[in-house]
Each structure stands twice: as C-alpha cells, then as structure tokens.
Amino acid sequence: MIVLDGHSILHAIPELMTILKRDPITAMQRLLGRAMRESKITVVFDGKQPAPFPTSHVKVIFADSMDHKYERADMVIRELVINKKASLVVTRDEALRSTITQLGGKVVDPEVWYSGKSQENFPKLTKHNNSNLQNKRGPGGTHTEWIDLFRNRPRDDTDDS
DSSP: OEEEEHHHHHHHSHHHHHHHHHOHHHHHHHHHHHHTTSSSEEEEESSSOOSOOOOSSEEEEESBSSSOBOSSHHHHHHHHHHTTOOSEEEOOOHHHHHHHHHTTOEEEOHHHHHTTOOGGGOHHHHOOOHHHHTSOEETTEEHHHHHHHHTTSOOOOOOOO
C-alpha cells in the first residue's frame, strides 16, 4: 500500500500550495483527486478532520481521530510501516524519510509521485539511505541520488561544438 503524507505533499507541490493558501479544503480535495488514480492508497493528514471527504477507494486518516490519537501524521505513518501496512511512503519530511528507511520502507518524493511518473522509472529515488540524508535535497532528490541515477548513463562524445 502507498501512504501519502498529506500536508507534506500539499506544501511540496506548487500548484497545491497556491490553492492551500486560499482554500485548504479545496487543496486537500485536489490531492485526494490525484490519489484516486492509484490503487491501495492511504492519505494521512495532521490534526483533526476539517470537513467530510467522501472517497471511493482512497482511505483518508487524520492523525487526531477516534482511531489515532496523535497530533501529527508522522506517527500514524510510522505505525503503518511498523505494522507492514505501508510499503511506500510519499513525503518530503526528512525526519520521516529517515525513520521509514530505518524501518525497511521505501520513500518517494512528492514531485515524482504527483507527476504520475511510475516509481519504477526512478529506482534510485525510491530508496533512501542515511548517508544520502546528509546531502542537500533538490526538487527530485539529493545530489548523490542524481549522480547515482546518471552514473552509468552512456555519454555522447560526438558533440563537435
């Protein structure tokens, strides 16, 4: 199952961030609309549920609910990974990324997931190790991840310029 760190994604995607500033409920609904394209997906938000979110096959969890008494989504997501109910987490939160990988889970950047590109096309970006956490992050991963991704790429030395 894929688990989305809702607020992390809302703040990572410029389109959603713009909507979030004007109307948080609409931004959340837009994120849920994108999530409905996936199967077996759960979206976890911080805090209490501000409005009903009817969804067909997307599970929505608010950290401070009857089932989960946490303030932050991070604790719910951690619990899902520990209980093997999550195999992939979409978040930009560095502390959560570190925790997830230490627990054996995989992590994807929000931009990669939101763009709709298959995670199989980004094998170096779905696995995150502790040494990479020390590097500065760019929009699609750390510098080390990008170097690893392109290290074995054939060079085109035919440029005569």
